[in-house]
Amino acid sequence: MTPHLLVIGAGPNQLPAIRLARQKGYRVTVTDFDPEAVGFAEADHHGVISTRDADGTVAFAQRVHEQRPIHGVMTLASESALAVAAVAEALGLPGISVESAWLATHKVDRQRAFREAEVPAPHFRSASALEDGLTAARALGWPVVVKPVDSAGSRGVQLVQDEHQLEAAVAEIRGVSDRAEYLVEEYLExxxxxxxxxxxxxxxxxxxxxxxxxxxxxxxxxxxxxxxxxxxxxxxxxxxxxxxxxxxxxxxxxxxxxxxxxxxxxxxxxxxxxxxxxxxxxxxxxxxxxxxxxxxxxxxxxxxxxxxxxxxxxxxxxxxxxRGVALRYVWPEPGIVTAIHGVEDARAQEGIHFVRLEPRWQGLAPGDRLQPATSMGERVMSVMAWGKDREEAVRRAERAVATIRIETRGVS
Missing domain, CATH: 3.30.470.20 (ATP-grasp fold, B domain)
Structure with missing residues (x-):
């Protein structure tokens, strides 16, 4: 019987999983909240459901399963372990418990689990209101790191030096997380x-x-x-x-x-x-x-x-x-793109595995605006190089990055 795989998430980050499953001859069903998700066109079947909607994903999976049995569920690069675990539990598929998925996703409860099990980890406090965060920061000692409890890719994560910065950080967290609770951690070097x-x-x-x-x-x-x-x-x-x-x-x-x-x-x-x-x-x-x-x-x-x-x-x-492998990112100066040089020259250099524009910047061209980056997910381009050892890989990657010039002009 041809394996039928449900992949939670159908954005650019999940395309490698979708494509590999198709290469392996699997039937592929995918879900994503975006009705225009790029992975929909490459799957056999899809549903428009948030990757964080565990109940909705289970209901969808059960309907699909009745028509064509699903043999497995997984994700890649998506903070959707809870939905994956819930589907696995509902359909009797390989997976982890919903409780473990929650702990692996919710940053505060995860840190509490670490503390209870005496796992070496940063000192932390949880907070909901601004005043809670101020109390936590004073107890831990400035500066502190604040994090949304449910984000990935460093979104909303900030180094906070004082009370004024904490107020701004909490306001930003409210924009990237649906949960009032946030994590306050000691800053470590x-x-x-x-x-x-x-x-x-x-x-x-x-x-x-x-x-x-x-x-x-x-x-x-x-x-x-x-x-x-x-x-x-x-x-x-x-x-x-x-x-x-x-x-x-x-x-x-x-x-x-x-x-x-x-x-x-x-x-x-x-x-x-x-x-x-x-x-x-x-x-x-x-x-x-x-x-x-x-x-x-x-x-x-x-x-x-x-x-x-x-x-x-x-x-x-x-x-x-x-083998040595080095991945490096291209971080142009913020502003309006005026010219792009050296991409093909970088690709042609020895030991370069790839040079790629990141998904949100596909089709980058003069006239596009680059905002100051606030998370690692906002880099413009990635370069991966290999070498006989670490040092050679780093040299090759950094040489390729230096070859690429994305020129910008500031905006008044």
Whole structure:
């Protein structure tokens, strides 16, 4: 029987999952709140439903399932673990519990779960009103980091230095989150990293640890702007083992016993601390291009087979190569675009895996307006390079970025 896969989300970030499923011969149904979602045209069937509407997604999945049984449900780069888990539970498909999905999505409850399980993580407080946030910030000590409880891709995340900035940050959070509650965390200095893997047959397998590049971290304060990542990591074997240990503690604290797990960590003078742990595959190319290019492990392919109930041998999670990989972003100055140079020259350079305009900037041309970036999801272009080692990959990526010139003029 041809596997039938439901993919939650049908935007540009989910296209790799939709296309891979079609390549594998799967039947694909997708959902998205956007009636013009690009993935609709590439799927067999679709429904216009918010990726955060778990009840609506379940009702839709049940109707589809009655006509053509669904064998698996998953997402990619979408904060919709709750909808995925609810469908899996309703239809008896492989997945995690709704409770674990909630903990992996709700930033405050996740931190509470970490604290209860003694997972090394930043000190935090929760808040709802502005005054709650002020009390939390005073207790933690300025500056603090504030985050919406339910966003991804750094949207709404800000470094807050004082009471005036906190008021502005809370007002912005109200615009990106439907929930009154928000997270207030201590601000930490240290190297930041991504870690991703799967829970297979009850065992946690970590596919890779990367070094997140924050050379442009404070380019547009108070926002944090990541500038890609690099593999292999520079951390020692001992630190890497410690990072895997605390990341595994986080997975267990959330009760995740199956499927994808994706974390963000910071290494401080207190050791590795867990910033985030999600029950989904990552976006920004990491799980389906960066890691495979680095060591041959394709987490998207693995999780897709797991989702439809296929047996996945553990040896698919063993590295088959070691290669340096560097992802870097292009951050033009805000303003009106006047000229674009060097894109094809950058693509032609040795070791360049790709040079791509990001989805929201497809068709970028002179006359378009670039606003100051407020999250990593607003970068204009991405460059990925490989090399025989980390250093060569970084040189190639940064040379390609330097070749690309997106000229702008300011707006008075």
């Amino acid at each position: 240290g190297s930041e990293h991504s870690i991703e893997g799967v829970v297979l047959d009850g065992q946690i397998y970590w596919a890779a640890i990367s070094d997140r590049n924050y050379d442009n971290k404070h380019r547009h304060p108070p926002y944090f702007l990541e500038d890609g990542d690099t593999l292999p990591s520079l951390v020692s074997d001992a630190v890497a083992a410690s990072m895997q240990q605390v990341a595994s503690q986080a997975v267990r604290a959330l009760g995740i016993q199956w499927g994808p797990v994706k974390g963000d960590l910071i290494v401080t003078d207190r050791g590795p601390l867990v910033l985030e742990m999600a029950a989904r595959l990552s976006g920004d190319y990491f799980c389906y291009e960066t890691i495979p290019l680095h060591n041959g492990i394709n987490l998207l392919d693995i999780v897709m087979d797991m989702a439809v109930g296929q047996t996945v041998p553990a040896d698919r999670l063993r590295a088959t190569s070691t």
